[in-house]
Amino acid sequence: xxxxxxxxxxxxxxxxxxxxxxxxxxxxxxxxxxxxxxxxxxxxxxxxxxxxxxxxxxxxxxxxxxxxxxxxxxxxxxxxxxxxxxxxxxxxxxxxxxxxxxxxxxxxxx
Amino acid sequence: xxxxxxxxxxxxxxxxxxxxxxxxxxxxxxxxxxxxxxxxxxxxxxxxxxxxxxxxxxxxxxxxxxxxxxxxxxxxxxxxxxxxxxxxxxxxxxxxxxxxxxxxxxxxxxxxxxx
Numbered sequence: 681x682x683x684x685x686x687x688x689x690x691x692x693x694x695x696x697x698x699x700x701x702x703x704x705x706x707x708x709x710x711x712x713x714x715x716x717x718x719x720x721x722x723x724x725x726x727x728x729x730x731x732x733x734x735x736x737x738x739x740x741x742x743x744x745x746x747x748x749x750x751x752x753x754x755x756x757x758x759x760x761x762x763x764x765x766x767x768x769x770x771x772x773x774x775x776x777x778x779x780x781x782x783x784x785x786x787x788x789x790x
Numbered sequence: 791x792x793x794x795x796x797x798x799x800x801x802x803x804x805x806x807x808x809x810x811x812x813x814x815x816x817x818x819x820x821x822x823x824x825x826x827x828x829x830x831x832x833x834x835x836x837x838x839x840x841x842x843x844x845x846x847x848x849x850x851x852x853x854x855x856x857x858x859x860x861x862x863x864x865x866x867x868x869x870x871x872x873x874x875x876x877x878x879x880x881x882x883x884x885x886x887x888x889x890x891x892x893x894x895x896x897x898x899x900x901x902x903x904x905x
Contacts, residue, residue, distance in 0.1 A: 682803075712892045720900055723792065723880055723896035724833070767833070771892055777823055777835035778894055 682707045684781035686768050692787045693758055700783045703768030705775040713751050714778060715744050716767040724767055758788045793817065794897035802903045808869040811900045813881030815862055821845075821884045822864040823894060824856055828877040839864055840886070871904045878902075885894050 683706040705713065712731050716724035728737045730746035737744050741762065743754040753766055764767055765785045769778040803809055807884050813876035815822050824836040826849075832852035839858035848860040850856075854869075868875060882894040 714893060716896075721899075721901070722879075723794075723898045724791070726893050726895055729893050769833075774837055776821070776840075777848060778833075779835070780833040782832040 682770060682775070682779040683748050684768055684770055684779055686766075686781035686784050687783060688788070689782070690785045692789060693755075695759055695788055695790050698754070698756045698758070700755070701766055701786070703751040703753070703781055704749060705751070705770045705771040706749075707770045707779070709773035711771045713746055713782070714769045715742075715751070715753055716766045716769065718767055719780045719781070720765075727766075736753045747763070747771055755786070756788075760790050762786065764790045792895040793895065794881060794883050794895055796900050798900060799898065800901050800903075802905065804869060804905055805871055805873060807808075807849055807871050807904075808867065808872065809902065810888075811866040811868070811902075812879075813864045813883075813897055815864070815881075815883030819883035819885055820862065821886060821894075822858055822862070822886070823882045824850075825864050825882065826863070826877050826901075827880060827881045829858050833880070836866070844847045848877055849889075868885035868902070873904050879903070 686706045715727040718724045728744040733748045765783040769780040769785045795814045820841045836847040836850040854865045878899045880899045881897045883896045
C-alpha cells in the first residue's frame with residue numbers, strides 16, 4: 681500500500697533561517713512525487729514534480745530533491761510569505777490519483 | 791489561479807440533506823478528481839472521471855456519487871449528510887489519465903458544514 685510520511689509536522693523558522701522538510705514514501709512503482717503548497721482554506725498550489733532519483737527542481741527560495749525513499753524540500757532564506765502547509769504526494773503506476781502525506785505546517789517569523 | 795473552478799465556495803446544510811458540488815476543469819484537461827480534506831485525515835481521494843467515464847474510486851461512501859458531463863464539468867452529490875461529512879471538498883484536473891505530465895491542478899474548494 682502507498683504510504684507518505686512527512687516530517688516535521690510543524691516548523692517555526694526565523695526569517696532568513698534555512699531548513700528542510702522531509703517526505704518519506706513507499707509506493708509500488710513511482711510515477712511521480714509532487715510538492716504542493718496550501719494556504720489555510722485554499723486549494724493546494726502545485727510546486728514541483730520529481731520523476732526519478734537524483735532529480736532536483738528549483739523555484740525561487742525552494743528546491744526539491746528526490747531519492748529512492750524520500751524527498752526533501754529545502755527552503756533557503758525563507759520570508760514570512762513562505763508560511764503555509766507544504767504537502768507531499770506520490771502517484772504510482774497502479775493508480776491515477778495522488779496519495780498525500782499530512783503535510784508540514786511552516787511558520788516564518790519576521 | 792489554477793484554472794479549476796468550484797462552486798459554491800461555502801455550503802451550510804442540515805443533517806439528512808443532499809447537496810451538489812460543482813467543478814469545471816482547466817481548459818483542455820479531460821480528467822477530474824475529487825478529494826476530501828478534513829482536519830483529522832488530510833487529503834483523501836474520492837473518485838476520478840476521465841472524459842465522462844468513471845475510472846477510479848477511492849474512499850468514497852455509498853451516500854456520495856459523482857458524474858462528469860459532456861462539457862467535462864463534474865458534479866459531486868452528497869446525500870443523507872452526517873456531521874462527519876463536514877470538510878473541504880476539492881476538485882482537481884489533469885491532462886489525461888496516466889498521461890504525461892501527471893500533475894493535478896486543484897480548485898479553490900467548497901467548504902461544507904453540516905449542522
